[in-house]
Amino acid sequence: MANKHVLLVNPRSQHPSFKRQRNISRVEKTDEHETQSLKSIQALQKERLRIDAAAFYTRRKLRNEARTIPFPKVIDLVRIYFFAIFNDDLKYKFFKRYGLSPVEYNQFNKTVLFEILDEQLFADFDRHIRQIIDSAEGTSYEHQEFNLIALILNFEFVGTDNRVQTTRESGLLLTLISSSNTVASIQKKELFSLLETQDTNYTYDERNPDIIAVKRLSKQQTTIIANNIDIVRSITSTRPLKIRPGVYGTVRRDFGFTVDIPEHLATVGVIDTGVSRIEPIKELLTTFSYDHTGYGAFWDESGHGTAVAGLIALGDDFQKEVSNRYIAKARIAVIKAVHNNNDELNIPKLLADIRHARQNYGIRLFNMSLNIPLAKKYNDGYGHFAYELDKLSYEEDVLIFISVGNVDQEYLKEIIEIDAHPDHEYPTFFYKPDSSSQTHNCKNTNISEPAESLNNISIGALAGNLEDNNSVDITPDCSYPAYYSRKFHFDYSLPVNGTRLKKNQFNKYLNKPDLIFEGGDLFEYASGMEVLRSPLTIGEQFYGRTCGTSLATPLITSYAAQILSMYPGLATQTVKALLINSSIYHKETALPHFSSRSDKLLKKLVGFGRPQKDKLLLNEDHAIVFIIENEIGNGQLLTIPIHLPSYLKTTENKIRFDISMCYSFRPVKDNHLSYLPLHVSFNLVRNLPVQDIAYVEQSEYGIKNGFSWSEDHFGLENRIFSNAQSTSYMLQPKDIQQVGDAVALAIRCLSKTEIPESDYQYYSHARHKVSVVIRITEIAVANAPGELYNEMLACNTIELIDQLTGDIDADLDV
Numbered sequence: 007m008a009n010k011h012v013l014l015v016n017p018r019s020q021h022p023s024f025k026r027q028r029n030i031s032r033v034e035k036t037d038e039h040e041t042q043s044l045k046s047i048q049a050l051q052k053e054r055l056r057i058d059a060a061a062f063y064t065r066r067k068l069r070n071e072a073r074t075i076p077f078p079k080v081i082d083l084v085r086i087y088f089f090a091i092f093n094d095d096l097k098y099k100f101f102k103r104y105g106l107s108p109v110e111y112n113q114f115n116k117t118v119l120f121e122i123l124d125e126q127l128f129a130d131f132d133r134h135i136r137q138i139i140d141s142a143e144g145t146s147y148e149h150q151e152f153n154l155i156a157l158i159l160n161f162e163f164v165g166t167d168n169r170v171q172t173t174r175e176s177g178l179l180l181t182l183i184s185s186s187n188t189v190a191s192i193q194k195k196e197l198f199s200l201l202e203t204q205d206t207n208y209t210y211d212e213r214n215p216d217i218i219a220v221k222r223l224s225k226q227q228t229t230i231i232a233n234n235i236d237i238v239r240s241i242t243s244t245r246p247l248k249i250r251p252g253v254y255g256t257v258r259r260d261f262g263f264t265v266d267i268p269e270h271l272a273t274v275g276v277i278d279t280g281v282s283r284i285e286p287i288k289e290l291l292t293t294f295s296y297d298h299t300g301y302g303a304f305w306d307e308s309g310h311g312t313a314v315a316g317l318i319a320l321g322d323d324f325q326k327e328v329s330n331r332y333i334a335k336a337r338i339a340v341i342k343a344v345h346n347n348n349d350e351l352n353i354p355k356l357l358a359d360i361r362h363a364r365q366n367y368g369i370r371l372f373n374m375s376l377n378i379p380l381a382k383k384y385n386d387g388y389g390h391f392a393y394e395l396d397k398l399s400y401e402e403d404v405l406i407f408i409s410v411g412n413v414d415q416e417y418l419k420e421i422i423e424i425d426a427h428p429d430h431e432y433p434t435f436f437y438k439p440d441s442s443s444q445t446h447n448c449k450n451t452n453i454s455e456p457a458e459s460l461n462n463i464s465i466g467a468l469a470g471n472l473e474d475n476n477s478v479d480i481t482p483d484c485s486y487p488a489y490y491s492r493k494f495h496f497d498y499s500l501p502v503n504g505t506r507l508k509k510n511q512f513n514k515y516l517n518k519p520d521l522i523f524e525g526g527d528l529f530e531y532a533s534g535m536e537v538l539r540s541p542l543t544i545g546e547q548f549y550g551r552t553c554g555t556s557l558a559t560p561l562i563t564s565y566a567a568q569i570l571s572m573y574p575g576l577a578t579q580t581v582k583a584l585l586i587n588s589s590i591y592h593k594e595t596a597l598p599h600f601s602s603r604s605d606k607l608l609k610k611l612v613g614f615g616r617p618q619k620d621k622l623l624l625n626e627d628h629a630i631v632f633i634i635e636n637e638i639g640n641g642q643l644l645t646i647p648i649h650l651p652s653y654l655k656t657t658e659n660k661i662r663f664d665i666s667m668c669y670s671f672r673p674v675k676d677n678h679l680s681y682l683p684l685h686v687s688f689n690l691v692r693n694l695p696v697q698d699i700a701y702v703e704q705s706e707y708g709i710k711n712g713f714s715w716s717e718d719h720f721g722l723e724n725r726i727f728s729n730a731q732s733t734s735y736m737l738q739p740k741d742i743q744q745v746g747d748a749v750a751l752a753i754r755c756l757s758k759t760e761i762p763e764s765d766y767q768y769y770s771h772a773r774h775k776v777s778v779v780i781r782i783t784e785i786a787v788a789n790a791p792g793e794l795y796n797e798m799l800a801c802n803t804i805e806l807i808d809q810l811t812g813d814i815d816a817d818l819d820v
Contacts (some may be wrong), residue, residue, distance in 0.1 A: 009625040009795045011573065011584075012804040014632035014780070016647050019696035024643040024754055026719070045156075047138055047145045056139045058161050059132070065163040072166065072233040075196060079189040081236035082122045083109065083164035087503045088157050091679070091724050092118045094760040099154060104131040109183050110239075110676035112387040114511065114726070116503045119164065119239075119676075121185055159503045164239075166232045172243040175225060177350020179244045180218040181390050182237045184675070190237050197235045200227070209354040213361075214394050216675075219244065219352045244351040246344060246376040261286050261538070261548050263330045265320070272570035273337040274318050274563055275363050275372040277356065278311030280304060280342040282540035286332075287319045292339045294367065296359040298352050299345040307345055309539050313552065314375050315340075316538035317560040318567065322619070325472035325524075325536060336567035339369055343376065351376065357394055364402045370578050371570065372404060373563040375556030377411040377454035382495040384449055385502055387678035392456035396673045399461035403670070405578035406462040407563040409555040410492040410519045411454030415528055418490060421446050422480060432482060433599050436493050437607050439500065452495035453518050460682055460729055461670045463582055464518040466611060467491040467525030467558040471535045479530040482599055485592065487611040488525055491555055494518045494610040510721045514609075515728035520582075521589055522612045523561050526553030565617055572623050573807040577635055579668040580777035586732050587631075587666035587779040588622050591615030614732055621781070628792025630799070632780040633807065637773040638686065638755040645696045648780070649748045651797035657787070658739050663690055664781040665751070666732040667716065669774060674761050682727045683758040683769055686776055687717040690735040693748040707752075709737070709745060715754075723760045751780065 066082065073080075084106070090096075092108070092115050100106045105124025112118070122128045134152035138145075147156040162168075172178065182194070197218075201208050207221035223231070223241075231238055265286050273292060283291060283304050295303035306312045316324070321335040341359050343351055363369040378391060388396075395406055421430045421443075428434065429441040429448075436451045457464040468491075470484030471477065480489045498512045526535035534551030541547045562585065569581050576584075591612050594600045600608045625631055638644050654661065667688050674680045691699060691707045699707040704714075716731040737745070753776060757769035784794040 009627065009630070011623075011625065011631040011633055011807060012799070013807055014634050014646065014648070014802060015805050016649070016803050018636065019645045020638075021643045021696045021700040023641050024700040025702075026756070045147060047141050047143060047147065049143050052139055052141075052143070054160055055135055055155070055158070059135050059139065062161065062163045065165040069163070069165050069233070074230065075234040077189050077192060077196075079187065081183075081185055081187050081189060081193070083119055083183070083236070083239075084122060085117065085119050085162050085164055086158055087160040088116050088118065089159055089503055089505050090157050091115050093723060096154075096157070103154060104128055106131070107186075109185070111678050111680075113385050113502045113678065114507060115677070115679040116505075121183070121187065123187065166229070169232045169238060170228060170241050172241065174243045174245070175228070176222040177243055177245045178220040178223055178228075179242050179353060179390075180220060180231070180238050181240045181242070182216045182218070183239045184216060185237060193235050193237050197231065197238070200231060200235075209352050211354045211358055214354055214357055217354060217390055217394065219350070219354050221350070243379060244353060245348055245379060246351055263332060265289070265332050265334050267334045268571075270571060270574070271334060271337050272371060272567040272574070273339050273367070273369050274567050275339045275341050275360065275369050276311060276315050276318065277341045277343050277372060277374040277376065278314050279308045279344055280306040280311045281315040281338060281340045282306045282309075282312045284312060284538060284540055286538060287316055287338065290319050290334055290337045292337060292367070295340040295342070296363070297342045298355055299342055299349065301342075301345045303340040303342040305345075306540060308347065309550070310375070310556070311340070311342070312540055313537035313550070314373060314556065314560045317557060318373060318564045321564040321568070322472055322561055335564045336571070339363060339367065341372075351378070353391055353394065357398055360398060360404060360406070361402060364404050370404050371563060371566055371581075372406045373560050374406055375409045375554075375559050377409060377457065379454070381411075381450050381452040381454055381492065382458065384452065384495055384497045384500055386495060387676075388458055388460075388673070388681045389455045392459040393673055393675055395456050395459045396461040396671075399459075399578075400670045400672050403578050405566065405581060406459070407559050407566065408457050408459060408462055408464050409559040410457040410464050410466050412490045412554045412556070413451055413492065415490065418480070418528065432480070432489055433487075433603075433607060435489070436611065437605060449495075451493055453492045457492075457518050458495070460673070463520045463562070463585070464613075465555060465559040465562050466519035466522040466613070467553070467555040468522055468616065469527040469533070470524040471526045471533065471553075472524045477530065477532040478527040479533045481527050484524075484527075486597065486599065487522065487608075488527055488553070488555075490528060490553070491522075491525070491611060492519075493607070499605070508721075508724075510718070511725055513717070513726050513728050515717060515731045516726060517609060517613045517728075519611075520613045520730060521562055521585060522591070522616050523558040525555055525558035526551070528553055562617060565619065565622055569622060575807055576633070577775065577777055579670050579775070580633060580635055580779065582730065583666045583668040583777045583779040584622060584631075585617045586614045586668065586730060587664055587781055588618045589615035590618060614730075625795055626792060627796070628786065628794050629781065629783040630795045632782070632802075632804075634751070634776075634778040634780070636753070636776050636778070638753055638776055639773055640755055640757045640770050642755050643696060643700050644753040645691070645699060646751045647693045647748045648751060648782075649801040650742065650745070651794070651801050652747070653793070653797060654742050654784075659787060660739065660785040661737040661742060662783045662785060663735040663737070664732070664783070665690065665716070665735070666730075666779045667753075667776060668730045669776045671729055671774070672765070672768065674765050677761065679724060679726060680758050680761045682729060683761050683765065684729070684774060685717065685719045685722065685727050685756045686729070686774065687715045687719065687731065687754055688778065689713065689715045689752045691750050691752045692745060693750040699752055709735075709749065710741060719754075719756050722756060723758055751778065753778070
């Protein structure tokens with residue numbers, strides 16, 4: 007089988023607009039009704055506001071008394087928890103009435119951090135709060151000057167204790183607010199002056215203006231900064247989650263195999279603990295490297311980076327069979343981000359190194375099996391690290407493979423073996439919000455930053471180890487998500503600020519991890535994944551066993567490298583779409599531990615599923631993969647015909663279209679709902695003139711009921727989107743007869759409007775790159791020889807991907 011994927015270049019048609027209405031008036035009225043969450047003043051709300059007002063006054067007074075650096079003005083922040091979504095209309099009203107300007111939107115834009123821009127107007131906020139507190143119960147909000155307060159569940163002053171979120175003195179990240187206040191630039195200069203006066207080693211990059219990595223700050227220095235520099239929103243730790251070196255087992259005498267190195271291998275940047283120049287992979291290491299630690303990029307103290315590099319370089323062949331010779335799957339460029347388990351992660355420097363590796367050496371794939379500590383809270387927004395990675399991925403066409411993190415093994419051992427409880431059992435352990443356990447909260451199994459990154463790929467782990475056995479330990483079966491793996495943190499069933507999200511806000515595609523792969527299991531030695539080790543490492547030498555999402559991640563990265571080695575001209579979002587398109591996983595009904603659950607927990611653990619290697623690079627005779635890399639503008643509709651061979655009409659065979667789409671985007675900072683403001687979706691439709699599809703009902707251009715758009719856009723401003731979508735369409739023999747000689751892929755695009763003006767102008771006028779993978783499979787009624795691949799080539803206009811001019815990094819010095 008040598009049937010390669012091809013580019014589909016049939017003539018496209020586009021239209022500048024399309025019909026968007028679907029009960030749109032009813033949808034829009036919903037927001038207007040939400041602005042009157044409470045019709046009258048309730049006793050409970052009065053008590054909440056009374057407590058909040060007292061605490062607000064106290065915390066503000068304490069912060070002002072703690073200041074030791076005089077500034078012309080201060081920048082005070084207030085966080086308000088709303089019943090309703092805080093939209094542009096409310097933004098205007100709260101600014102005009104109370105002088106409040108939003109700094110950050112979170113919790114699906116129901117929780118907003120404000121800067122107090124006008125103290126005189128804000129005095130009215132305090133006055134209105136006190137009017138409500140002093141009012142008679144049942145007083146109506148309607149037609150009152152304080153009616154906006156009806157939207158508020160709680161509010162709080164952001165004091166020093168809100169900003170300092172770690173007790174560590176080293177490895178800190180300072181995140182800053184973006185403020186139009188003239189004193190903001192003065193405070194920023196003072197901040198740098200403080201860091202330099204204290205002889206503090208810090209990293210700052212103008213390309214990432216809102217983050218500063220600090221090597222070390224004493225508690226006193228941290229307090230001075232937090233008390234005085236208002237633009238510092240948070241001070242957090244950047245130490246990655248504990249790295250498991252896997253030091254147990256037997257000692258080997260040598261590696262016992264050699265590696266063949268093909269020409270034209272893609273290079274992967276390995277962001278980890280360094281990589282030892284061990285015999286099997288030393289010829290695959292590039293001569294250039296990056297080191298943040300001062301110990302040298304090729305000194306791997308823990309062995310973690312070496313294990314990861316070995317999995318990328320050798321791929322899953324190494325686990326599946328014992329051989330004296332393997333074929334290399336990728337070259338390795340080392341980015342040593344940490345040396346010891348407790349080292350900090352210098353995020354600005356890491357971002358600069360990724361950018362440098364892309365611009366100077368053409369590297370487009372990166373593996374990061376490291377995470378920031380702590381699980382993300384339920385329904386929390388996108389963190390700064392994820393934002394910077396998404397921005398970098400968009401600007402440089404890179405793809406970063408990120409592990410979702412592991413639940414700590416000591417913690418798991420304690421709650422399983424020592425503090426046993428029904429809610430600690432698999433898979434209830436992952437999700438039981440009303441648990442009675444005193445030691446475990448299911449939010450601790452949520453993904454860790456920056457795994458929420460949307461432009462990149464996040465990876466979870468299955469408990470298997472790719473060996474021909476089922477040697478799991480604590481996980482029920484090797485095909486199950488591992489006990490230590492982590493789940494998506496969005497939970498649409500949980501109320502946000504006392505009210506539930508609407509169903510039209512849910513998104514069935516948005517999920518992290520994106521994909522899942524084998525990573526071994528705890529705690530039995532035989533259940534772990536075999537990895538390469540340095541012969542100089544204490545404990546296991548040459549080989550070892552360990553487990554984690556940090557091992558599943560490089561195995562999928564290795565698949566991506568193989569794609570780019572064969573098809574170097576593809577965009578990285580096309581690589582992502584190919585991985586998703588090839589992925590499958592069991593349905594809940596096939597897994598006894600999940601079959602009775604109705605909470606979509608399995609989906610939150612596995613995403614699109616596990617990539618299938620046999621579908622990634624080549625096609626069988628009865629199938630073909632068409633790739634489309636195109637651009638589309640805001641408001642446009644695009645159609646691409648897909649011609650069908652005439653012989654299909656003479657058979658009783660079915661045709662299945664598995665279509666996956668990915669697109670990169672420029673993220674909107676500090677805005678949960680509009681972080682991804684771009685909606686792009688697809689549908690398989692009749693091959694009609696594009697203007698007909700643009701303005702008629704779906705019943706007229708659709709092939710049949712059930713062939714729906716991959717994602718809905720109605721309720722545009724309040725809906726969250728996904729830039730990775732995949733769905734299947736099955737054409738029965740009668741459908742093939744009805745559609746004629748062709749079907750068409752339709753793609754539509756819209757942008758949100760309730761975003762900053764600069765972002766709105768960009769999204770309104772830019773051409774947005776979209777990658778689509780279409781896998782067409784002929785399902786024969788009998789064992790007839792497949793002929794679809796060649797027949798589809800004959801009736802469609804295609805280009806060979808190898809003929810493209812891409813960023814080929816095979817010429818790097820080794």
